[in-house]
Amino acid sequence: KASHQVGVQHMVCCLSTCIFPDDTSYPINENMLHNGEPHHSNYPYAYSKRMLEVLCRAYNEQHKRNYKCVIPTNIYGPYDNFNLRDSHVIPGLIHKCYLAKEKQEPFVIYGTGSPLRQFIYSVDLAKLIIWTLFQYQDTTPIILSGPAEEEVSIKEVATLIAKHFDYSDNIQFDSSFADGQYKKTADNSKLLSFIRELDNITLDDGLKNTIKWFKENYNNLRK
16 A cells, blocks of 8 residues: 555565465465465464455556565575574574584474475575566566475475584484474466576575575674
């Protein structure tokens, strides 16, 4: 509403793959956004994000705005929020592994490590958002991610993080904690119909860059 009132014509809003229906088929695509209730752990967040898409659609129809919604997969990278209580999975695991090594304690991951996730490096996402703003001519939502086959388990992610901290021999999984939604595989074929080849960084290299930045900026980063 504020953007409309000051005359903003073009806008990109960020949704999330966790707002898709819990009871669904995979891979999920943009047309399935409102086809059922989200996972119970994401209820308030998911419905507020869904309403963002509804509002963009309404402003486009009623006021001829060009408001678009992108749906990124799990984002990580430098300048992230590394707070142990409210960070996303990768920055949280990076901080936990750092502290575990500092204290020479086990690197404990909550849950079994079996849930599957797709990740996108923040710089890669930034480039795709700029592309969406200036080159994506449609106003319907679009998933921004790497291919579905790049889906990895939390265990794999934790193992890669521990490798970059040189702390691979002291990983533990605490199955007394819930795993949450098992998977939310996103289909990026719509994106690939516009950009045939994505020049995205590998997860291993992205983690290496992020951990390097984390170590160099530990005293001043969000934690």
